[in-house]
Amino acid sequence: MTTQTSENLNLPNGKLAMWLFLATEVMFFTGLLATCMLLREAAPVPGPGLSPWPAHETVHVQPWLGAINTVLLICSSLCVLLSHRALLANQAGKARRWLGLTLLLGAAFLGVKGFEYAGKFQLGLLPGKIGESVNGLSxxxxxxxxxxxxxxxxxxxxxxxxxxxxxxxxxxxxxxxxxxxxxxxxxxxxxxxxxxxxxxxxxxxxxxxxxxxxxxxxxxxxHLPPAIPNGNLWASCYFVTTGIHAIHVFAGLVVLLVLFLFSLGRDSPRLAGRLEVAGLYWHFVDLVWLILYPIIYIL
Amino acid sequence: MSLHQETPHSPGFIRKYIFSEDHKTIGIQFLFSGMIFFGIGGLLAMLVRLQLAWPEGNIPWLGQWYPKSWGGRMSPDFYNMLFTMHATVMIFFVIIPWLTGAFGNFLIPLMIGARDMAFPKLNMLSYWAMIPAFVIIVASFFVEGGGASSGWTSYPTLADASLQKPASAAKPGEAYSVLKDDAYNSPAAPGAGMGQIFWLTSLLLVGLSSMMGSVNYITTILNMRAPGMSLLRMPLTVWSLFITAILQALALPVLTVALILQLLDKLIATTFFLPPGGISFGNWHTVPGGGMPLLWQHLFWFYSHPAVYIMILPAMGIVSDVITAFARKPLFGYKPMVYSLAAIAALGFVVWGHHMFQSGMDPRLGTGFMLATILIAVPSAIKTFNWLATLWESRIRYTAAMLNALAFVSMFVIGGLSGIFMAATPVDAYFHDTYFIVAHIHYVLFMSSIFGVFAGVLFWFPKMFGRTMHEGLAKVHFALTFLFGNLTFFPMHILGIGGHPRRYYDPTIYQYLEHLQPLNQFMTICALVLGAAQILFLVNFLGSLVFGKKAGINPWESNTLEWTVPSPPPHGNFPEPPTVERGPYEYAVEGPADFLPQAKEKPPEAGA
Amino acid sequence: MDEGKPDNQFTLFATAGILILGTLMLPLTATMSPSPARLGIISGVIFLQVILAGANFMHLRHERRSLWAVILPTFILGGVLLFALMPDTILEWAK
Incomplete structure (x- = not known):
């Protein structure tokens, strides 16, 4: 019979629960990204010599915008980490500043995302709205x-x-x-x-x-509306993956904002623990972007 | 509830019974809402049976209530909705909330010696996320087109297609937009429109609730155990709920993905589950750019096969505890029982393809899924033989709870054996989508899981409410359920071998099924008696709340920790944290009593 | 472990690593035509970045001993999902 101590994970409840939640999120994003990659792999070839997946130029995907977002998110992750370290070192003011910077960077990420989406809306590159030349129909x-x-x-x-x-x-x-x-x-x-x-x-x-x-x-x-083979499928995948990720970013920002407001008020001793748990979520969202970015903007 | 001794914690009525953070109250909330939906789901099943027995519509008494537009018989669309919603309600709103919500919440902290769940507020939210799900699924019966009617599996393209109005009816430039008032009414099937959207939304909320619950259970079990309660001293109920929570946490997100994608397909014209080129239906056409209908089946079954184990594993745990308590013998092979639970769960993740043998799946892949599926028979058999070995040469106390637990074991054997037929690809080619699978699922989910629930309710009712249920009435209910359950569901095997397809509205239009019609009518009569017998349980349950015999702390002379606290336990469960000294199944020992409770003996003055 | 102790050097290294890998991926892949080698480079970069981010930001460098039981099964299962969907669905279309 093993003893009690060796079976405990030595993790506080909050951190363990967050990791378990992240495990469900891993499954969620695996399902989502696997779906999109499969649909892309399996998309029917529209015609001889044609690519089954729209090229970046056709659907106005700018890799550099994605790269900017990568940098923004990584820097915001770094800020959360530094904020947590400052809290552990009892430097509340420094922690507050790093946390504020995180919020700004996260908001900037969403701003870039919004700019991208606005372009897509303007060009009518939306699911169900893209013209397609479907071959082989009766x-x-x-x-x-x-x-x-x-x-x-x-x-x-x-x-x-x-x-x-x-x-x-x-x-x-x-x-x-x-x-x-x-x-x-x-x-x-x-x-x-x-x-x-x-x-x-x-x-x-x-x-x-x-x-x-x-x-x-x-x-x-x-500027005629182009016909994009598998364009609607592309738009579905693009908006759902980046959209669900953006919702996660937004949720993370709300949580961090609440913690920021907490840090303005009193120096709660529990703040460091809470920030660490919220930070885990934020870093995970960042990690998902590291995978999502090449899939959408590079491949 | 109000009889327990006063504790410093005395919140108002609303905080105590409605927005409660106490795991016991939340568990009981799940129990009661599950009972309401058990009634709804049961009534739907009765209507399905009535239609199958008398498809021509000569139903005495009930026929006059049908709308005039149906022409004296049930409409096919209504019938489709019935079986869809019956399965949905029973799976997502009865069995899963009962097993994981009710028993999981009530038992986990009590059995591991914790004051409450790790996150009481999250626990409360996990119930309150169910409330909108309840409202939406009930509302879906009344939306235009009626409730979802594409089967509880909601396969595309039938369920998925959001078809647009003909261009002639739309203003120029609008024809492609589905965001129009009446565009949600799919002509593929009346229920595939608004009803399907409600169905998807409701299930998303159920998934949210389950996710919060499972994260909470795992954290509680890992971090909140009483001193001395090592993992291998936990009762099997806790083990089964632990493994179920892991299954839920890891499988459910995949269903969430599938539900979200289908919802978006219906709402904003994405094309994940439509074939390339779209589909035409009469004068209607979907968006041309398409994805993959088969993908839904993969995502759906990646969750829904583990979900089958979510619906049986907790019942296995409950039955193990009930059987040992009334057999007065240590459980035979505790560790193999734990490991076989884990093995069933692990294998459960790699067998989802056996639902898709007839979907055009590659035969090589099908063989792999077949082998993995048949492997599950090994841990299942270990469990069954261990239960039998526990009963061997024991002095069984034939209480109503024990009878229900024994019924679980025997009926699980029948359900398991018919499962082997379905798992083998060559046999499945013949049985696929016949009544044989309906028989199988009802033997596993009704005759096994529900008997497990009955056993659990009868066993822990004294701890939940401080009173015992009426034994005689419970035994009559058991006898009727056992007899008429078998008479209802066993003939389904014969129907299936005869080639009777599932989900058919009117089997009599096929000549080869005509000779089975008397059997169909016999099953319907048995099903009606079976349904009526459940009223006995309800009467017993509600009556015992008020008139039941007062129960002591430990009415069944059981070992586990929940039997050391008053019935019902006060807020905070344990006055001081118990210290656990031994495993949960120390029965048939020498001494004044034949059992040794898990907790260390209290000093004499504190003893009951 | 004692994750209270800040490890600034590693943080700097990991963050810079992720950023450099991310930016290098742009010119590197923009100049290559789609090929297995390009796919391999991209997967490799993703893998490295994720490892660095996990080890640094999510403290896995210190806490992997207590967390492997949560993480490993999840990733195995994710792999099962990813891998097992592939052949069937592709064969479905390629027929």
């Missing part, structure tokens, strides 16, 4: 997509109409090349007639997507 399915599903065709048409509306019919003889191309593409999205006056089917969303991507490559100034 005509019936394409018809459904055209009629009911994708507003993509309508969005492109609107953009094309806006582009060509500024040009008066009499100027159409010598418009810029890109306007000519836009006008031509707009005609292709509508019911048309060919030279022999027989019916010409409008472009399916898939075909339109290919045309739009080609035009965007040729005339970047057109």
């Amino acid at each position: 005509p019936q399915r394409e018809k459904l997509l055209q009629e009911n599903g994708l507003s993509y065709v309508r969005d492109v048409q609107e953009r094309l109409r806006a582009l060509t509306a500024t040009v008066k019919p009499e100027d159409l003889k010598t418009p810029p090349k890109e306007i000519q191309a836009a006008h031509a593409l707009l005609q292709l999205t509508l019911d048309g007639k060919d030279e022999k006056n027989s019916y010409l089917r409008p472009l399916t969303p898939g075909q339109l997507g290919d045309q739009v991507n080609r035009l965007n490559g040729e005339f970047p100034s057109l």
Whole structure:
């Protein structure tokens, strides 16, 4: 029979519980990140020579923004650590300053995140809103997509109409090349007639997507909504992983803010223990970012 | 409750019974709310059985209450909701809260000699996170389209697809947005719309509650044990609750991920569980960019298979304690019992694929899952044989609690054996999604776990409320439940071998099932009697609260620490921390009494 | 152990290590085309960073003896989840 002392972990309740909570968080983030990595690995190849996952330029992911956030989070982790050490050394004022700096750095992280999200919202890079050229669909399915599903065709048409509306019919003889191309593409999205006056089917969303991507490559100034193969899947993964992480950062900031307010009031002797437990959570959120950052911004 | 001796701690009524931080009150709260949901879940099951027995709708008396629009018989959508919600309520709102919430809260601090849980406030929150879950799951019956109806497993694409209005009905530019008033009503199935969203939200809250509970239990058991209470002196109930808490802590987050992803699929048109290209349904179409429907099954079963053990391990622990107390013999093989609990839990994490043999899974992977699953028979058999060896040549006291515990052991054997059929891939190909699996799950969860709960309630009722339940009534309830439970669930095996699929609304439309219809009707009648028999238990329980015989400190002459404090125990449990001297199963010893309590003898003047 | 004693040298080393590895990853991977070697470098950097962060910030350098029982099973289980999902779901699509 083993003795009592060797079986105890010699950890205070709070720290042990936090570690157990972090164990559940490890499982949570493993499930989440594994899901996203799997979906990415298994995403169907949209066409010959095409990448199944949108390139960073296509979806406007800037690795340097992620790098800035990495630095911000690591520095904030360092500040929590230094704040805790100052508390242990009975330097309450120093601890308060380090904790305040942590809050600022954490808020800056969320600010950068918000800047990124704002860009995505502006460009319409949101789950369920991205045009996709789905290949290999039966005509019936394409018809459904055209009629009911994708507003993509309508969005492109609107953009094309806006582009060509500024040009008066009499100027159409010598418009810029890109306007000519836009006008031509707009005609292709509508019911048309060919030279022999027989019916010409409008472009399916898939075909339109290919045309739009080609035009965007040729005339970047057109800013047509691009068709991104697996774009909605990318947006789902991007927003869910970074969003859930940002919620964790926010929760950590709230906890640290409460502790900061505590530290303003009285020098509670329990503050050091509480800060250590809250710090564990904060460092864990930081650690998750270290894994999330390469997955989203580098790979 | 109010009869216990006065302690310095005397909070008001609200703090004492509603927002209580006392682990005993919280445990009893879980017990009572579980009973309410046991009633709801039971009624749903009765309606399922009625439909299966008389699918044509000639149901006497009840038929007149059906809405006119159903045309004299139950509507198929309503039937889908019934079996979905029956399983959901019974699993997430009855068995898990009873076993981990009620017994876990009430017993852990008492049995390890602690004043309370490590985090009383967190403990209170873990119950109060359940309240919105209760409200939401009950409200989900009344939303447009009715409650969730995609089965308790909520497989995509049926449950997942949030389908949009046809473009003709939407304003230009809006067709792609699902954030519209009526977009949550999925045409895939009426219950797959708002009802499914409520279902997901409710389960997320249950998961939150379980997470807080399990972190609390593990910390309490590791850090708060009384002096001398080494890990291998803990009663098996505590061991089982400890291992269950670990299972919950590590498996539940994966379900949380799956629930969040499905919720987002429904709310903001993400595409995690939709196939590439999306799906069309009549005039409707989902977002085209797709993920992977099969992924849901992996994530769901990664939690839900360990959850099966969450729903049986605590019952095993309870039964071990009840059996030894009434067999008056030391438990046979204490350490193997502990290790087999741990082995079941560890193996439970690598067998989730056996729910997915028919999902198009790679056969090589299926073989691995099959072998791991069949391995679980080994620790399960160790447990069963140890229970039998404990009973061997013992002087059994046939109390109602003991009868229920013995029923657990025998019914667990039947449930375990039918499990081996399902675990073998070639056999499962035939039995998959038939009534054979329904028989299996009910033998394990109803005939085993619920008998374990009955045994536990009868055994610890004196400690919870200071009175004993009526023995005679409890024995009648046991006999009726045992008899009619078997008559209800055993024929399901035969139905399954006959090819009767589960979840079918009307089996009589298939000629090959026609000869089974009399059996279906027989089972329904037995199920109705079984349901009615539970009223006896309720009457006994509520009546004994008021009229029950007063119980002493140790009515069952048991060894564990909770039997050294008054019934019900005062706030703070132990006047002074007990010192533990020996293991929990020292029965059949020489001396004035045939048992040796775990705690060190108190000085004579403090003795009862 | 006596984690009250600040270990400034190690803290400095670990923090600088994480930051340098993180920033170096940018030019290193930006110049490489996707290949197993690139994936290996990225995984290696993640692994090193996580180890450093855990050892330094989360005090695992001092407390790993009492915490391995919590951490190890979790990571094994996470690996099981990560690994066991892979072949089946990929084969599902690759068929």
